[in-house]
Amino acid sequence: MSGDFPRHPLATKEGWSTFVSGASLPEPPRLLAAADLDRLDPDERELYDCARQDYHGELTLVATPDILKITRAGQRLITSNRGKQLGRKGLIVSGASGTGKSTSITQLGKIHQVDVERRAPGGDGRIPVVYIIVPPDATPKMIAIEIAAFLGLPYSSHENPHFLTHSVAGVLRKVGCSLVLVDEVHRLDLRTRKGAAASDELKYFFDSVSATFVYAGLDLAENGMFTGTRGRQIAGRFITLHTSAFGYATEAEKNNWRMLVATLESGLRLHRHKPGTLVSDAAYLHERTSGMIGSLDQLIHDAANEAIDDGTEKITREHLKAITLDTAAEEQYRPPPPRKPATAGRRAGP
Ligand SMILES: Nc1ncnc2c1ncn2[C@@H]1O[C@H](COP(=O)(O)OP(=O)(O)OP(=O)(O)O)[C@@H](O)[C@H]1O
Numbered sequence: 001m002s003g004d005f006p007r008h009p010l011a012t013k014e015g016w017s018t019f020v021s022g023a024s025l026p027e028p029p030r031l032l033a034a035a036d037l038d039r040l041d042p043d044e045r046e047l048y049d050c051a052r053q054d055y056h057g058e059l060t061l062v063a064t065p066d067i068l069k070i071t072r073a074g075q076r077l078i079t080s081n082r083g084k085q086l087g088r089k090g091l092i093v094s095g096a097s098g099t100g101k102s103t104s105i106t107q108l109g110k111i112h113q114v115d116v117e118r119r120a121p122g123g124d125g126r127i128p129v130v131y132i133i134v135p136p137d138a139t140p141k142m143i144a145i146e147i148a149a150f151l152g153l154p155y156s157s158h159e160n161p162h163f164l165t166h167s168v169a170g171v172l173r174k175v176g177c178s179l180v181l182v183d184e185v186h187r188l189d190l191r192t193r194k195g196a197a198a199s200d201e202l203k204y205f206f207d208s209v210s211a212t213f214v215y216a217g218l219d220l221a222e223n224g225m226f227t228g229t230r231g232r233q234i235a236g237r238f239i240t241l242h243t244s245a246f247g248y249a250t251e252a253e254k255n256n257w258r259m260l261v262a263t264l265e266s267g268l269r270l271h272r273h274k275p276g277t278l279v280s281d282a283a284y285l286h287e288r289t290s291g292m293i294g295s296l297d298q299l300i301h302d303a304a305n306e307a308i309d310d311g312t313e314k315i316t317r318e319h320l321k322a323i324t325l326d327t328a329a330e331e332q333y334r335p336p337p338p339r340k341p342a343t344a345g346r347r348a349g350p
C-alpha cells in the first residue's frame with residue numbers, strides 16, 4: 001500500500017529521484033472478474049478495496065493545455081540556454097492557487113531529467129534538476145540552505161552566508177545542474193528588505209550557475225514581482241506564463257473540460273461505473289469546482305472511494321453532492337433551488 005512507508009519530500013534529491021523514476025506510483029490495480037470478486041474472503045476484499053482507493057488517491061496526470069504550454073516553453077528555453085553563460089532567460093509560472101503551477105514545473109523537471117539521463121546514461125553524481133520551495137519570510141541564507149538541503153550537503157546554520165552561497169553555487173556547477181525549479185516564489189516580497197535580499201541571492205545563483213531557472217508562485221504580477229528596480233530586472237530576464245481555471249463558455253473550452261473529465265473517469269477502478277456518465281455531467285462538475293482541476297480531481301476520486309465503501313461501485317449524482325470540497329470551491333457554488341413538485345401551488349378542489 002502506498003501510504004504505508006514514509007516518502008522523502010520532493011524538495012530533496014532522494015524524493016525527487018523517486019518522483020522522476022515513477023517508483024512512487026503504485027501499479028494500477030487490475031479489476032477482478034465478477035466471479036473472482038465473489039470468491040474473496042472479507043480480508044482479501046478489504047485489501048482489494050484499499051488498493052483501489054489508494055490508486056484513486058494518486059495523481060492521474062492529464063496533459064492539460066496549461067501543462068503542455070509550460071513544459072514545451074520550458075524545454076525550448078533549456079535548449080536555447082544550453083551552454084550560455086550570459087543572456088540566459090528564465091520562465092515564470094504565475095496563477096491562482098490550485099491551478100497546477102507546481103504540477104507543471106515539476107513535470108518539466110521530470111521530462112528534462114529523463115531526457116538528460118537518456119542522452120548520457122550512467123552519469124553518476126549528476127544532479128540535473130534541483131527543486132526548492134521558498135520558505136516563509138526567507139532570508140538569502142535560507143535560500144542557499146534550501147538548495148544545500150536538496151543536494152544533501154552538510155551545512156551548519158552558523159555557516160558564513162557568503163561561504164555557504166559560494167559552496168552551493170560550486171556544487172551546482174559540479175553536479176551539472178541545468179534546471180533549477182523554485183516554487184512558492186511569491187513569498188519573496190520585493191517590497192521588504194529581506195525579500196529583496198533573498199531575491200538577490202537567487203539572482204546570484206542565476207548568474208553564476210549555467211542553468212535554466214523556473215519560478216512558480218501565486219499571481220506574481222499582483223504580488224509585486226515585477227515592480228521596482230529588481231522587479232524590472234526580473235521582467236527583462238523571464239518569460240511569464242499563466243495557469244488558470246478551465247472555462248466553460250466556448251465550445252473549445254467545453255471540449256477541453258470534457259476531455260479532462262473523460263481522462264479522470266477512464267482511470268477509475270469501479271465495477272459498475274458506466275464510462276461517459278461523468279462526461280455527461282460535465283456542466284455540473286464545472287459548476288461545483290469552478291473549473292479548478294484540483295477540486296475536480298478530489299470530487300471524482302472521493303466520490304469513487306465512497307462508491308467502493310457503500311458497495312454501489314458507480315458514481316452517482318448523490319455521491320458527488322455528498323462530497324465537501326475545498327473552501328474556495330464550496331464558497332462559489334450555488335446549488336440550484338429545489339424544483340417545486342408539479343402539483344405545488346394548485347389549490348385543492350372544494
Ligand atoms: N495536469 C494535471 N493533471 C491532473 N491533475 C492536476 C494537474 N494539474 C494539477 N492537478 C491537480 O490539481 C492539484 C493542484 O495542483 P498544483 O498543486 O500544481 O497547484 P498550484 O497552482 O501549485 O497550487 P498552489 O498555489 O496552492 O501551490 C493537484 O494536487 C492535482 O490534484
Ligand SMILES: [Mg+2]
Nearest residue numbers: 101102103183
Ligand atoms: Mg504549488
